Amino acid sequence: xxxxxxxxxxxxxxxxxxxxxxxxxxxxxxxxxxxxxxxxxxxxxxxxxxxxxxxxxxxxxxxxxxxxxxxxxxxxxxxxxxxxxxxxxxxxxxxxxxxxxxxxxxxxxxxxxxxxxxxxxxxxxxxxxxxxxxxxxxxxxxxxxxxxxxxxxxxxxxxxxxxxxxxxxxxxxxxxxxxxxxxxxxxxxxxxxxxxxxxxxxxxxxxxxxxxxxxxxxxxxxxxxxxxxxxxxxxxxxxxxxxxxxxxxxxxxxxxxxxxxxxxxxxxxxxxxxxxxxxxxxxxxxxxxxxxxxxxxxxxxxxxxxxxxxxxxxxxxxxxxxxxxxxxxxxxxxxxxxxxxxxxxxxxxxxxxxxxxxxxxxxxxxxxxxxxxxxxxxxxxxxxxxxxxxxxxxxxxxxxxxxxxxxxxxxxxxxxxxxxxxxxxxxxxxxxxxxxxxxxxxxxxxxxxxxxxxxxxxxxxxxxxxxxxxxxxxxxxxxxxxxxxxxxx
Numbered sequence: 043x044x045x046x047x048x049x050x051x052x053x054x055x056x057x058x059x060x061x062x063x064x065x066x067x068x069x070x071x072x073x074x075x076x077x078x079x080x081x082x083x084x085x086x087x088x089x090x091x092x093x094x095x096x097x098x099x100x101x102x103x104x105x106x107x108x109x110x111x112x113x114x115x116x117x118x119x120x121x122x123x124x125x126x127x128x129x130x131x132x133x134x135x136x137x138x139x140x141x142x143x144x145x146x147x148x149x150x151x152x153x154x155x156x157x158x159x160x161x162x163x164x165x166x167x168x169x170x171x172x173x174x175x176x177x178x179x180x181x182x183x184x185x186x187x188x189x190x191x192x193x194x195x196x197x198x199x200x201x202x203x204x205x206x207x208x209x210x211x212x213x214x215x216x217x218x219x220x221x222x223x224x225x226x227x228x229x230x231x232x233x234x235x236x237x238x239x240x241x242x243x244x245x246x247x248x249x250x251x252x253x254x255x256x257x258x259x260x261x262x263x264x265x266x267x268x269x270x271x272x273x274x275x276x277x278x279x280x281x282x283x284x285x286x287x288x289x290x291x292x293x294x295x296x297x298x299x300x301x302x303x304x305x306x307x308x309x310x311x312x313x314x315x316x317x318x319x320x321x322x323x324x325x326x327x328x329x330x331x332x333x334x335x336x337x338x339x340x341x342x343x344x345x346x347x348x349x350x351x352x353x354x355x356x357x358x359x360x361x362x363x364x365x366x367x368x369x370x371x372x373x374x375x376x377x378x379x380x381x382x383x384x385x386x387x388x389x390x391x392x393x394x395x396x397x398x399x400x401x402x403x404x405x406x407x408x409x410x411x412x413x414x415x416x417x418x419x420x421x422x423x424x425x426x427x428x429x430x431x432x433x434x435x436x437x438x439x440x441x442x443x444x445x446x447x448x449x450x451x452x453x454x455x456x457x458x459x460x461x462x463x464x465x466x467x468x469x470x471x472x473x474x475x476x477x478x479x480x481x482x483x484x485x486x487x488x489x490x491x492x493x494x495x496x497x498x499x500x501x502x503x504x505x506x507x508x509x510x511x512x513x514x515x516x517x518x519x520x521x522x523x524x525x526x527x528x529x530x531x
Contacts, residue, residue: 446498448498
């Protein structure tokens with residue numbers, strides 16, 4: 043038996059390997075409890091494909107039984123007999139973990155805490171997992187405040203930061219090759235921002251994704267992929283580090299680790315203007331990270347700090363010491379682990395979970411009716427009763443105009459992400475009863491809701507069917523095509 047088992051993506055090319063894991067290990071070393079860190083993908087099954095390899099994960103999940111993967115995950119966790127299980131992060135388990143697996147682990151008296159992530163634009167996905175776990179971790183204060191209104195389970199604020207190890211700012215060399223460095227892919231408005239800097243004779247260097255080669259006017263500034271072992275060395279070659287906060291899908295702002303990776307190597311980050319940054323970290327006028335609001339503003343700020351080296355170095359030193367004293371991952375995770383241990387000692391129960399697992403299908407349908415929610419089951423499918431915890435959150439956020447919500451499903455062990463209008467009827471839950479209790483009319487009503495954007499999609503594999511469906515085949519084909527297109531972008 044061990045006290046804390048932390049399960050995450052430990053791959054050397056992934057962000058946690060670079061910064062969080064060293065800080066976590068240092069925090070663990072200061073706690074008089076047994077602990078272990080394991081790779082989440084190493085316990086999902088011994089297959090020809092290795093899900094620990096990033097480029098094989100899609101095919102692994104797409105071609106193997108999700109039920110078998112959950113069985114492997116469950117059994118391998120139990121081998122360690124943990125008192126506390128920490129799951130990091132939702133992006134790593136959302137592709138396979140089903141609610142009943144979480145419930146079964148909790149029934150074994152295991153306290154489970156989870157890291158969510160990118161809550162600023164993924165809150166409509168993440169919030170429906172809140173009632174499955176004893177506690178959840180978020181990176182931004184506003185997200186923590188929002189989630190606390192939705193669940194009785196504990197919400198921890200553990201912001202993005204870095205681990206400075208034993209480093210001292212006085213030992214950091216200031217010799218550089220470039221004015222500004224960007225590590226990342228050409229997403230959102232990044233190409234336009236880079237062009238603005240280049241046009242103003244700023245010496246820019248780009249590292250990361252090879253997709254920069256598609257931009258004929260920028261590719262000569264691209265210097266290739268940078269691995270974890272060389273990451274800090276590459277970053278330290280810039281006077282300034284560009285920490286663009288726009289996300290790759292919608293362009294919405296979210297917290298970016300590049301800010302803290304810049305501070306770790308003693309360099310000044312320049313970031314997108316983002317009020318939540320000040321709100322979460324408590325920066326003030328005397329100590330704040332330089333930020334821009336548009337292209338012109340970015341050029342102005344970059345030039346200012348290039349022409350004022352003393353001020354640039356002084357500010358980077360202040361930020362370095364601020365992190366070292368208050369925000370180092372070693373400090374943050376030490377507090378977090380102690381809070382978990384304290385929760386366990388108090389025998390805290392999880393809200394909305396483990397109270398529904400024993401009810402039969404008839405009781406479940408009755409509870410749905412009591413909630414004025416209508417469902418039309420299929421004899422070949424089973425709905426996970428734990429979704430009643432999801433419904434409780436749905437009721438608290440009912441300020442939308444949706445008339446139904448639906449889940450992803452598992453068919454004959456295969457995961458099925460559902461794309462409108464190809465939604466299986468037994469995956470749908472109606473917030474108002476269709477006028478006619480007839481499958482054809484119910485289907486027409488569903489299509490009408492889809493057409494008028496009156497639906498709400500919940501990304502969870504909550505429906506398990508023993509048979510395959512025509513819609514399931516279509517959806518799996520569409521999902522496969524979507525992945526191919528995304529890989530070739």
